[in-house]
Each structure stands twice: as structure tokens, then as C-alpha cells.
Amino acid sequence: MARIETSFRKVVRYFFSGTLFIVPLVATIYVIFISFSWLDGLIPLPYPGLGFAIVIVAITLFGYFTSNFLFQTLVTWFEGVVSHIPFVKLIYSSVKDLLDAFVGDKKKFDKPVLVRINKENQLHRIGFITQNDLSTLGLNDMVVVYFPQSYAFAGDHFVVPKENIKPLNVSGPVAMKFIVSGGVSGFKES
Secondary structure (H helix, E strand, C coil): CHHHHHHHHHHHHHHHHHHHHHHHHHHHHHHHHHHHHHHHHHCCCCCCCHHHHHHHHHHHHHHHHHCCHHHHHHHHHHHHHHCCCHHHHHHHHHHHHHHHHHHCCCCCCCCEEEEEEECCCCEEEEEEEEECCCHHHCCCCEEEEEEECCCCCCEEEEEEEHHHEEECCCCHHHHHHHHHCCCCCCCCCC
């Protein structure tokens, strides 16, 4: 009886070990497949993958043209027009700022900090400074810190006294991975 119980425990342990390997792999493949299918479906063509290639090339060409001075003038004009349309302005500027924060020249999640939340209990939280200067609000000794949530595409931002901030000696992507994973990933570069 003890031998059967030991064998059963091994089988269960093997099952969970396999799950830990397969689930992230399958989830990654699924997300890539869905993204590929969606992009490929934007231009319905009889050959699979051709629509995807055309979309990627078009986006890359747009990126190339945005670095051109003449195109910059057009972008500035377009953004000026968009800024006068109330609801469109809100959506466009929010999405643009979010993308700039992650991949633009003005990356915002590159200053990870440890913030003291509660002095008595020594409670701290890891976040990212997104605004250093709040002098226009009369808050010279405060900064804005964004706290991403674990396993979600969400977060909170707080205005925090500078004295409660301690810079961390890790890169922004490593700190983000640590936060999003709930601290499971550790602070290793990968």
C-alpha cells in the first residue's frame, strides 16, 4: 500500500512538473498564433502569412518615415488637429503616452524605486518614478510613482514624498518583470 502511495505521489509530482513547463510554452505559442492570425487577417489574401508580412513592412516603413523631417511636420499638424477634437484627443494622447512610456524615446519605466508605504510596519512597494517635477502643482518635495499590479495590465499611481523614495540598482525591465510576476521571477536579467 505504501508503495502505491509513493508511486502515486511521484506521478502527481511529474504531472505538475510537466504543467510548469508546458503551460507557459503553450500560452506563449497561443498568444503569438492569435496575434499572427489577427495581423494576417487584416489584409485577407489567399496566401497565409502574406497579410502579416505586408502589415509588418507597412509599420516598419511608417517608423522610417516618422524619422524624416517632412513627415515630422505632418505628424505635428495631425496631432494639432486631433488635439482640438475632445473625445478623440483623450483616446489618442492616452494611447500615445502609454506606448511612449514603454517603447518610445521618452521611456518612463526606467527608474525603479523602493517606496516606503508605512513607516511603523516597514511596509515598502516597488514602483517607477514617472514624474520628478511637480513644482507646477506647488509640490516641490513630491514625485509621482506608478505601481504596476501583479499579473495584470493595470496599476496605481501615487504622489509620494521624495524622502520615502529609494532608487533601486536594477534595470526597468527587470523591475517590471519582478513586479508583474508577483516577485516570483527575482531580479535576474534574461
